Amino acid sequence: MNLYTVTLNGPAPWGFRLQGGKDFSMPLTVSRLTPGGKAAQAGVGVGDWVVSICDANAEDMTHVEAQNKIRAATDSLTLTLICFFVILPPKGKHGLRMENMPCFIPNDRSKKRLIQDTEDWQPRTGTTQSRSFRILAQVTGTDFMQDPNDEISKRSREKFLTEIQSPRYARLRDWHHERSARALNIKS
Structure with missing residues (x-):
């Protein structure tokens, strides 16, 4: 070192x-x-x-x-x-040799992450999803489309359905349709 x-x-x-x-x-x-x-x-x-x-x-x-x-x-x-x-330098037929390679000693957080990542690659039964897929769904906002029996999915779906029925969403939808019609030169 x-x-x-x-x-x-x-x-x-x-x-x-x-x-x-x-x-x-x-x-x-x-x-x-x-x-x-x-x-x-x-x-x-x-x-x-x-x-x-x-x-x-x-x-x-x-x-x-x-x-x-x-x-x-x-x-x-x-x-x-x-x-x-x-x-x-090369020694005989062994070629290059490295000494004192770094040894990363994980702390508790990194051990937990390694364990989770390992579990993520385990075979799945039925319709269960990997942790990485669930995270991806949360990031992309499609987590409401998850397993209907999952409590978090139910809450997300309810929030989504409530939001698309709100006046704010309706105004945004109407504005978008009007803007699209103008861009396409379609009279509404």
Whole structure:
């Protein structure tokens, strides 16, 4: 494990991408380098963990917070990183060898997420849906179309039906029809 600091002279682009963050229950990690970019020239490596950004502790930053901190740096960007592995020259017929590969030790939240993701891929019986499909349905607003016996689905369906019968919805529908008719040059 090797802790090191680089200062990249501005302005952006800095020549790297990050993945992870507190919101992903994973350390901020350099996921990609632009060949010949500022970060690559400074010796930053793919897989290195970001410990601090401009002297601010990055270990508790969400992905967006880290991005915003990097965007705020205009003249220079100082990063403290940890390099966990070293590539040694080929030894005999074994080729390249990596030592000290990073070992991610998940916390309770990430363990729970891993368990949920594993359960998500288990075979389903009947009409049950995976957690990822239910989340997708919530995001797209189609969760009211779920299993009719599901209590959450019933509430969502009732809310949807109430909303489409409201005067607000009627005004919006009428406005849309009128606007469409005008756009198509159809008199109503």
